[in-house]
Amino acid sequence: MAQATFRVWRGASGGQFHDYTADVVPGMVVLDAIHQIQATQAGDLACRWNCKAGKCGSCSAEINGKPRLMCMTRLNDLPLDEPVTVEPMKAFPPIRDLVTDVSWNYTVKKKIKPFKARKPDAPDGTWRMSQSDVDRVQEFRKCIECFLCQDVCHVLREHALHPEFIGPRFLVYTAALEMHPLDDEDRLADLKGDHGIGYCNITGCCTKVCPEEITITENAIIPLKERVVDRFYDPVKRLFRVFSG
């Protein structure tokens, strides 16, 4: 049976790589190799996973240096004549092995003003929306919260501006709320202020790593930036606000 070497990060910040050999079967993904290593060689190798089908966003890691879901990374797409490196996401504090502390994301999300429905359209308390109205937010709502976009974002990864910038995942989340046909809330001041949308200089790295293929930069972030600019930097509107108080 064919075999491959997996160079897996063990430990927390003071950890190191450890090489394991795993048997390769057809169709195998990196998560299968990690499971095989757990079951036969390193029972305490820590990783997160749930659905194993790219739907829950738990098994995020960096494979050969690229942020990816382990369950959706096929071995036959990787060069197996050299070790496959598997490391935890770098933008979050390490816990153990492949597991990182992603709790910051949950804290950030809670700061974003929640959905607030406008008055129902029909007497029975329901709403009417056409499919074309919801297509746009449905794209954003595909997000599985794997946080790979957060991991690759240089504002967070290199500059560690976590306190000042909510990151691409939560810009997408805000876009899903702001463009929701029923939503009645206003989040533009927050975007400009505490949520730091100005830090994003639209390099598009987040879009490239999104396993759900959400067009994060073009469809979510840029339209939000435009709304912020329209509100706060449009000279005509500024003048108008001066006079209208």
Next chain:
Amino acid sequence: MEYETHDYDVLVVGAGGAGLRAAIEASAGGVKVGLLCKSLLGKAHTVMAEGGIAAALANVDDRDNWKVHFSDTMRGGQYVNNWRMAELHAKEAPDRVRELEAWGAVFDRTTDGRILQRNFGGHRYPRLAHVGDRTGLEMIRTLQDHGVHRGMDVHMEFTVVSLLKDGGRIAGVFGYERERGRFKVFRASAVILATGGLGRAYRITSNSWEGTGDGHSLAYHSGAELIDMEFIQFHPTGMIWPPSVQGILVTEGVRGEGGILVNKEGRRFMFDDIPEPYRNQTADNEDEGWRYTQGDKSARRPPELLTRDHVARCINREVREGRGSPHGGVFLDIAWIRKRMQNSEEHIRRKLPSMYHQFKQLADIDITKEAMEVGPTTHYVMGGVRVDADSQMSNVPGLFAAGECAAGINGANRLGGNSLSDLLVFGKRAGEYAAQYAREHPRPAFDLAQADEAAHLAVQPFEPGRSENPYTIQHELQGAMQELVGIVRQENEMVTALEVVEKLSTRAATAAVHGHREYNPGWHTALDLRHLLTVSEAIARCAIERRESRGGHFREDYPEKVSEFGKVNMVVRKTATGSMELQRVPLAEMPPELKQVIEENK
């Protein structure tokens, strides 16, 4: 020992659809609520649900109403369901779906702007509110994002090891948080179990690592009764190739959108065996079946949309009789619709985006152009904690259960789409009644010795001189259940399975774990074994006792339905000596008005 201790009025164990909905409702009841997640919040197995939420909204077909939904559910469950739960479910599901929309869920739309509904197996009319084929994600995210603003405390990556009691009533839970491996005690007036299923007892399953029957087992060991454990749903369409994806679910929505099942001879074998109770409602030719999937109200549904238990058995038959696909399944073909519609490729990608993605990435198959290979996969357990239909409380005062780990609504077989609605309807009810219970009862007291004992047992795998690998024991158990208590059963095999369970229990008592307690999956696997072994024993015992075939329980040695067994549920409970006791308990008599509803919808 001293433990970090938290106090709640209502403590919810499990943060999938049922747990989140329960926590939201309990919070609305003005009590202090804690929510324990085995994984991170938003990753629970609900996220995997694809097809939709069954609710008689009648947006697509105005002939639909709760009575039809109720009748469909009872027929699908072969009439051993708890009729009161089926009634409440059918009546309340529409409100629960509309409520999700009010909380921000974005369902697919009808042309007049309402929530779109799709066809699914066993449902007479298009009934499943959906979002493409990622409805579960939409549901869990909506509940999560709504819930975290409702004042509940969320404790992630926390595993419950045992339930604590104050005399006869529930008093809280004992468990450990994974990150640091520390034990914690949660004291609570009411505990709601919403832990989902037990698919990991089998080798081929659609369930994640979490589905180890924790709630079933915790409830059983604390004195609660379990019912219907013999009824396991093998979903007819799981992926079978390549090996690494075996078991991953292929939504019934594929068939709802017109997908057909064919054997290696190209024959649509589902036409060959249509059970009597469904004959009037099932198309007898391909054209009629196609017209049904495209919304023709005069057409009857295609046989691919018969109930899951039946479809799974038909697939099993084709494979056994040598008409299977190359990798031991059958073909599920949606690409064929190009013969019937233009732009079929785009249509498929829009209606089934995640299936398209899943096959493309994991199996190198383009489902818009070629057929998929599929076979049955362990998907769902109809059995679970026996609860009061209205309140969801078990026979242990203060202990509630909702969702997959509770039983009753589904009887012998669950209809697709009835799970998500079950989570919402009975999650809400459990939350409401648990809050009420907590308001009416003082906080319980308990003896910390219970926690000490559980802690002592939990750390045993770290003791020196032990050698059993917990992963190996789990693997062997899964193999035995798959082979011996699977889709086709017979008595001698199941007796063997009980012997295997007993031997593995002995070995599990000496499971060894390496390393330390911080985020150690080996330790977790060792702790889960007790749950898996408990539920496996319950499944095998109930399955031996039910000497007939019904729904998800098929006996090769008793292939027919037996009316005597249609009047009872199998109940298991733990005796004072620690052994498992089984009893046949008669079903409650259905009131005449509900009998009439069923009669009218035959």
